[in-house]
Amino acid sequence: MSENVIQTQGLTVYYGKHRGILDVNLLVEKGEVFGFLGPNGAGKTTTQRVLLDVIRPTSGKATIFGMDCREQGVKIRKRVGYLPGELALYAGMKASEFFKMYEYLRAGNGTKGYWRELSQRLNLDTGRKIREFSRGNKQTVGVVAAFMSRPDLLILDEPTGGLDPLVQQTVLEMVREAKADGRTVFFSSHILSEVQAVCDRVGIIRDGQLIETKRVEELVGQRMKRMSLVFPELPPNGAFDLDGVTELSRGDQRLTLEVSANLPQVLETAARYAVEDIETHSVSLEEIFLAYYGKENGGSNG
Amino acid sequence: MVRLIWQELKFRRNGIIGWGIGLCWLPLVYIGIYPSVAEEMAGLADLEIYQAMGISINTFEDWIGSILFLFVPLLLSVYALINGTGTLAGEEEDGRLEMIVTLPLERWQIVTAKAVALSIATFLILLIVSLVSAVVFLSIESQIETEVMALEITTAMLATWPLIFAMAMLSLFLAAFSSRRRVAAMIATAVLLIGYFGSNLASQVSSLEALEPLFLFTYLDSSRNGLIEGQQTGDVLVLLGVGLVSFALAVYFFIQRNLTVGAWPWQRAQINSPKQAG
Numbered sequence: 363m364s365e366n367v368i369q370t371q372g373l374t375v376y377y378g379k380h381r382g383i384l385d386v387n388l389l390v391e392k393g394e395v396f397g398f399l400g401p402n403g404a405g406k407t408t409t410q411r412v413l414l415d416v417i418r419p420t421s422g423k424a425t426i427f428g429m430d431c432r433e434q435g436v437k438i439r440k441r442v443g444y445l446p447g448e449l450a451l452y453a454g455m456k457a458s459e460f461f462k463m464y465e466y467l468r469a470g471n472g473t474k475g476y477w478r479e480l481s482q483r484l485n486l487d488t489g490r491k492i493r494e495f496s497r498g499n500k501q502t503v504g505v506v507a508a509f510m511s512r513p514d515l516l517i518l519d520e521p522t523g524g525l526d527p528l529v530q531q532t533v534l535e536m537v538r539e540a541k542a543d544g545r546t547v548f549f550s551s552h553i554l555s556e557v558q559a560v561c562d563r564v565g566i567i568r569d570g571q572l573i574e575t576k577r578v579e580e581l582v583g584q585r586m587k588r589m590s591l592v593f594p595e596l597p598p599n600g601a602f603d604l605d606g607v608t609e610l611s612r613g614d615q616r617l618t619l620e621v622s623a624n625l626p627q628v629l630e631t632a633a634r635y636a637v638e639d640i641e642t643h644s645v646s647l648e649e650i651f652l653a654y655y656g657k658e659n660g661g662s663n664g
Numbered sequence: 665m666v667r668l669i670w671q672e673l674k675f676r677r678n679g680i681i682g683w684g685i686g687l688c689w690l691p692l693v694y695i696g697i698y699p700s701v702a703e704e705m706a707g708l709a710d711l712e713i714y715q716a717m718g719i720s721i722n723t724f725e726d727w728i729g730s731i732l733f734l735f736v737p738l739l740l741s742v743y744a745l746i747n748g749t750g751t752l753a754g755e756e757e758d759g760r761l762e763m764i765v766t767l768p769l770e771r772w773q774i775v776t777a778k779a780v781a782l783s784i785a786t787f788l789i790l791l792i793v794s795l796v797s798a799v800v801f802l803s804i805e806s807q808i809e810t811e812v813m814a815l816e817i818t819t820a821m822l823a824t825w826p827l828i829f830a831m832a833m834l835s836l837f838l839a840a841f842s843s844r845r846r847v848a849a850m851i852a853t854a855v856l857l858i859g860y861f862g863s864n865l866a867s868q869v870s871s872l873e874a875l876e877p878l879f880l881f882t883y884l885d886s887s888r889n890g891l892i893e894g895q896q897t898g899d900v901l902v903l904l905g906v907g908l909v910s911f912a913l914a915v916y917f918f919i920q921r922n923l924t925v926g927a928w929p930w931q932r933a934q935i936n937s938p939k940q941a942g
Contacts, residue, residue, distance in 0.1 A: 414766045417922040440768040450759025452675075466667055467767050507763070508866075 365392040367515055367546040368413065372422035375408050382408040384570040385422070390548055395541050397561035397578070398550040399651060404568040406550040407447050410517050413548075414444055426515065429519075440468075443508035447550070449521030450503060453493035457486060457503050462506050477510040480536075484529055497524040505533055509540075516540060518549035522556060534560050534653045554648050566654045574654060581650060591632050592639040601631055665773045672781030680785050683743050684792035687736060691797035694731045696722060699807040720929075725808040725888035728797075728817070734886040736793055737824040738860060741831040744786055745852045748835025751778045753845040756923060771919045779836055779911050786828045794821035805898070812891060823895045826903035827884045831856060833910035840914040843921075855880070880906070 368390035378548050383405035390396045400406050411417040412424055415435035424431040426438045452460060461477040479517055481488045486502045495503065501524045506518055514535070522530040537547050551557055558562060558578055566574040574608030592615050607621025615638075621628055632640065702724070752775070755761040764774060798814040805814075834855060838848035863881035866872040876882050883899035884890070 411762075416762060416765055436768045436770055439766060442766075444766045446759070446762050446766070448759050448762075450763070452760060463671055465669065467764075467769070469667065469768070552810075 364631060366390065366425075366428075367392050368396075368424075368426055368548060370412075370422065370424045371410070371605050373409070373412060373419055373424055374421045375405075375417060375621060376420045380572045381405075382417075382420075383412075383567070386567070386570075386572045388572060388575075390546060391543060393544045394547055394562040395537060395547040395549070395560050397557040397564040398548060399557065399564055400550075400567035401555075404567045406567060407519055409567070410447075410519055410548070410550070413517060414439065414442065423508075425473075438489045441514040443511055443513035445504045445508040445516075445518045445521050447523075449504040451492045451500060454491065456489060457481070457495070457506075458488035460492060460503065461488065461506065461510060465510065468511055473510065473512050476512065477506050480506045480509055483536075484532055498526055498529065502523055502529060505536075509536060512543075514546065515616075516549070517546045518547065520551055522551070523550055523554060536599065538593055539606040548574060554651060566651065566652065571588075573609070586619045587625070587642050587644055589621055589628070590641040591617045591619065591636055593617065593632075593635050593638050595635075597631070601635065602628060604628065604631075665769075665777050668769065668773060668777035669780050669784075669871070670748060672777050673784060676781060676785045679743070679747065680792075682786050683740070684789045687789065687793045689741060690732060690736055690739075691793060691800045692828040694798060695728060695800040698727060699804050699919060702727075702808065709860045715858040721929075722886065724808050725812055725891050729886050729891045731889050732797060733820060733824055734884075735826045735889060736790070736821065736882060738856075740786055740789060740793075740828045741856055743789065744832035745849065746784065746833045747782055747846050749839045749848040749852055751782065751839065752918065753837065753839035753843055753848050756843050757845055762925060765923055772915050775836070775911075775918045776838065779833060779914065781920075782832050782836065783829055786832055787822075787825055790822060790825055790828065794818040795822055796815050816891065819895065820891045823890075823900070824884060824901050826895075826907065827880060830880060830903045830906040830910070833914065836908040837914040837917070840918040842922075883886045 366389055368388060370386050370388040373386040373388070374384050386405070388409070388411060398406050398409070408417060412419055413426060413431055414432050415438075418432060427441060429438050431438060452463075453591075455463070461481070465474060465477065474532060478488070481502075484502050484506065486499060486506065492500060492503060501521075505518075505521055505525075508518060508521075521537075521580075522533055525533060534556055537549070540547055541562075543623075547560075549561075561578050563577050564581065565572055588610070594615070596612060596615060596617060602619055604624045604627055606621065607628060608620045609616040610620055612618075619628065744750045744811060752761070755764070763769065798818045801812075801814050801817050831852070835848065835852040838851050839845065842848045842851075859880035862872075863876065863879035866876040866879060866882070880903070885895055885899065
């Protein structure tokens with residue numbers, strides 16, 4: 363039986379009158395990589411901060427490893443590595459000093475000096491002051507800090523932001539290795555190719571609400587097709603009024619449809635109106651997510 | 665928590681050295697030059713500007729009491745103010761606090777460690793200045809007429825620490841409450857300046873006498889009495905009390921509120937207790 367590492371029930375945060383997150387019910391199982399996706403301002407960072415007890419919920423409850431995030435925050439954080447989205451470091455310290463401080467404050471858990479191995483792997487010069495680093499190198503410092511205690515749970519807020527492609531790949535490898543070790547990773551990202559590459563499941567949050575949780579292969583499997591049909595004379599409006607079919611545009615002779623179901627019926631109908639040409643292409647993962655982001659009231663809130 | 669205190673002290677190492685050396689100029693100049701200006705100073709003793717600033721310069725004891733034992737704690741209060749407001753609100757504003765509060769530490773431990781480190785830092789700076797004052801005094805002792813001894817100067821200087829402690833904790837509380845460094849620093853600066861000038865004015869204007877207990881500097885005796893007989897126990901207790909209450913409030917507000925949001929108290933989320941939240 364699978365074990366829940368993260369569980370939230372009706373988690374709601376209001377900042378005064380402004381909505382942070384609303385009634386978020388989330389389950390992340392042990393050993394999985396869970397991608398948390400949504401446009402800016404959707405509530406990803408708020409959710410992560412509630413999990414780490416940086417922000418307190420207005421209502422609802424969050425648990426990690428079965429422990430309440432507010433009441434047992436210290437016990438939880440001993441087992442969690444965190445990379446914030448807005449990473450701020452002690453600029454005057456050398457990276458090595460920062461890691462030693464972090465190791466010292468975590469009071470050690472048998473992983474002493476592991477930061478050296480990670481830094482080497484990520485090509486980070488730990489002898490330099492953090493203020494001298496590029497944005498990418500600062501982000502690498504944050505990645506090392508999150509992984510250096512080999513935590514049971516990694517909460518990563520856009521971990522590859524600003525990293526060069528080679529380091530990005532290494533970080534994704536580290537995520538896969540954490541999963542292979544039976545550890546759990548909860549990470550938000552805007553880069554959908556990396557979500558597809560490392561995540562088992564994704565949760566999509568929009569306007570503070572979790573609108574979908576799916577396995578990545580389900581999302582990919584339900585990929586829509588975009589069809590462009592050319593007719594001698596356009597079929598009447600409503601001719602393709604079928605479940606899973608949306609008419610996107612209508613030209614002189616060309617009709618563009620988005621099809622996620624009922625493909626045989628679409629082809630039958632097209633044949634009935636003497637279709638002359640059909641072009642199809644699969645909708646990308648980005649387009650699927652954009653469709654989610656924009657559902658109902660047409661788009662993200664920025 | 666000892667680890668965090670140690671780390672906080674390491675962060676403050678350069679500040680302690682810098683402020684320690686910087687403030688040593690006061691005893692070097694004001695004690696060092698006294699033998700050459702003593703006579704002229706005595707002639708200026710009745711100037712109203714000195715009285716308004718709480719400065720008395722009739723004798724050596726008056727002179728170092730009203731200059732050193734007034735300006736050293738005043739300037740060190742500025743250090744306490746800058747660091748007290750910067751240590752929580754400053755770190756929260758620039759995002760560094762998030763890296764600390766997500767470590768396996770209780771919030772009260774974080775505030776306490778910062779408060780202890782700040783208190784130690786101010787004491788160490790004061791210790792440096794008081795030792796240098798004693799050394800400078802020994803070098804001019806034979807040239808002046810005075811009843812004080814080097815040890816009295818050192819202990820009298822150290823006895824001003826409760827005022828600095830009160831100011832440091834007050835700044836820490838304002839930072840923990842407001843989360844905005846600029847606002848916390850503005851209020852703390854107002855408290856400091858009003859505390860200083862208010863106390864001096866209230867001691868001279870009879871209609872303001874009733875307000876005197878409200879000003880922090882009322883509880884610092886920078887006259888020759890303070891130097892010879894030490895600070896009044898009641899005054900020391902008031903200053904320590906202000907410091908401890910401010911510290912307790914800092915802990916309370918820091919534990920209660922959302923971090924990293926930077927909102928005013930009335931804009932913050934209504935937070936349920938864990939039991940209610942469930």
